[in-house]
Amino acid sequence: QQQQQPLSPASAVRQWGHLLAPFEQCEMLSFEQVWFVGKPTETGGAELNHGYDDSRGDYITVPGDHIAFRYEIIGGLGRGSFGQASLGVLRCQDHAIGQAVALKIIRNKKRFQKQAAVEASILAVLREQDPDDSVNIVRTYSSFTFRQAKLGHLCITFELLSINLYEYIKACNFQGSSLVMIRRVAQQVVATLRFLFRLNIVHCDLKPENILLRERGKTTVKVIDFGSSCYVDQRLWLRSRPMQVILGLPYGPPIDMWSLGCILAELLTGQPIFPAGEDEKEQLACIMELLGPPPRSLLETAPRANLFFDSGTWAPLACPPNSRGKTHRPSSRLSYPPTFLQRCLHWEPQQRMTPEEALQHPWI
Structure with missing residues (x-):
């Protein structure tokens, strides 16, 4: 089933057609080359996309099966943007280049x-603008559509990396990391953000899960998952609810600097700096508990501020205890030390450091 050199579709059908469903035999003829066929699989009688999709539209993956008669499915790597099962990331063997890919x-x-x-x-665009692979962004190899009934499944292949920063924090028993390691991560991610800033691209979903170590035991990292990214002049619906989105404010590159501050704080302490709230009101209360209330000048321009603040005094509305009985109360002052992190965690986006300013910061 694995070939040193690809077969033509006609030759592959003659040699391996007995392993394929009738749909696959016809499908194979639309490919220029066949590198891998895989083991026979049952479609389970489902009606969606010739039986290859589940009721949600997710592709039903089977270890040992093929993707596009080139990639052998080895197993799963995790889930990315858009929710629990909207897209999967697989570990595959690319038989055309002889190496494992995501x-x-x-x-x-x-x-x-x-x-x-x-x-x-x-x-x-990122690959074209970074031909030397020097700005710490995951390397892409190809994109294509597979099983094209109606829409089909868009597939993107990437280099295979190591664990993400959340897994690293977990491996450290949530006790925090050394300042040497944190500074090394900060230097690399800020360089990435400077590169994105120059291209007018906003990542929009920076978090520990989206920064991966290149190798175990090393401190070199790469940023992944541009599934929520956009250009500065675009606005997309974000599944995550950062502060600016909760208040209904426009967002841009400063949203990534805020996220970087949160990531570095979590690396330092082993815990999220702003625990995930059960709703938007609690999420804002978690932020205010540390940073104090946002300035009035910001609230006066925020379309959704009246949902969380008194429209006359701009005082925060009371946040009831959550399901665990925890109550969050705004601090009257900034309780985080005036460091690199504070320059990332300003309420007002224009007061946050730009990536260029961050690279000039003495700590970096």
């Missing part, structure tokens, strides 16, 4: 395909 396969639904197409185009 393969993201997008849900067969219009909304997810549309945003994934934006991601693929941004990744192509």
Whole structure:
């Protein structure tokens, strides 16, 4: 089933057609080369996309099966943007180049395909603008559509990296990391953000899970998952609810600097600096508990401020205890030390450091 050199589709059908479903035999003829066939699989009688999709539009993956008659599915690597099962990331063997890759396969639904197409185009620009692979962004190899019934599944292949920073924090028993390691991560991610800033691209979903170590035991990292990214003049619906989105304010590159501050704080302490709230009101209360209330000048321009603040005094509305009985009360002053992190965690976006300013900061 594995070939040193590819077969023509006609030759592959003659040699391996007995392993394929009738749909696959016809499908194979649309490919220029066949590198891998895989083991026979049952489609389970499902009606969606010739039985290859589940009811949600996710592709049903089976270890040992093929993707596009080139990639052998080894197993899963995790889930990316758009929710629990909207897209999967697979570990695959690319038989054309003889190495393991990560393969993201997008849900067969219009909304997810549309945003994934934006991601693929941004990744192509990033690769073109970084030919030397020097700005710590995951390397993409290819993108293509597979099983094209109606929309099909957009697939993007990437270099295979190591664990993400959340897994690293977990491996440290949530006790925090050394300042040497944190500074090394900061230097690399700020360089990435400077590169994105110059291209007018906003990542929009920076978090520990989206920064991966290149190798175990090393401190070199790469930024992944541009599934929520956009250009500065675009606005997309964000599944995550950062402060600016909760208040209804426009967002841009400063949103990534805020996220960087949160990531570095979590690396330092082993815990999220702003625990995830059960709703938007509690999320804002968690932020105010540390940073104090936002300035009035910001609230006066925020379309959704009246949901969380008194429209006359701009005082925070009371946040009831959550399901665990925890109550968050705004601090009257900034309780975080005036460091690199504070320059990232300003309420007002224009007061945050730019990536260029961050690279000039004495700590960096």
